[in-house]
Amino acid sequence: MTDLTLRPWRDQDAAAVLAAFATPEMARQADRPVESPDEAASWISRRTAERAAGSAYAFAVVDGAGTVLGNAAVGAVNHVHGTGWVSYWTTPHAQGRGVATYACQAVTRWAFDDLGLFRLELGHRTNNPASCRVAEAAGFTVEGLQRQKLAYDGVRYDVELHARLATDPG
Secondary structure, eight states, X not given: XXXXXXXXXXXXXXXHHHHHTTSHHHHTTSSSOOXXXXXXXXXXXXXXXXXXXXXXXXXXXXXXXXXXXXXXEEEEEETTTTEEEEEEEEOGGGTTTTHHHHHHHHHHHHHHHTXXXXXXXXXXXXXXXXXXXXXXXXXXXXXXXXXXXXXXXXXXXXXXXXXXXXXXXX
């Protein structure tokens, strides 16, 4: 997809956020429940506050018509060490269309070029090969396995850790 861009989240994106977190897979990954328009607005408000504090930067991934297709973020930003944690998700209708790969590549370039970070990390459950393909397509190298790091619905999951340095080849 060539007509994709990243932009900061806006208040008017609340309906798109609510729809994105409506699936069980997404709902369990939210930092807080997103089950109502007010909770979706609160999700956006928290992203705005993190940006203002300089601790995390979340972007809506939008197509040429302005339709929200996903999210790309750099969180856990440590300006002293020049590090951050990359995450991404797409709406159900955007999956399998290259949106996550674009988002991960774009937010990585932004973090290195505009934010001045040196090292970015990301992780995915080992039972999520699609996320692994996105990380690898964005130039992230596998660094190891974090055993039983995440717990969803009483089940623990291993996480594969990836990292990319600003000095890594494009």
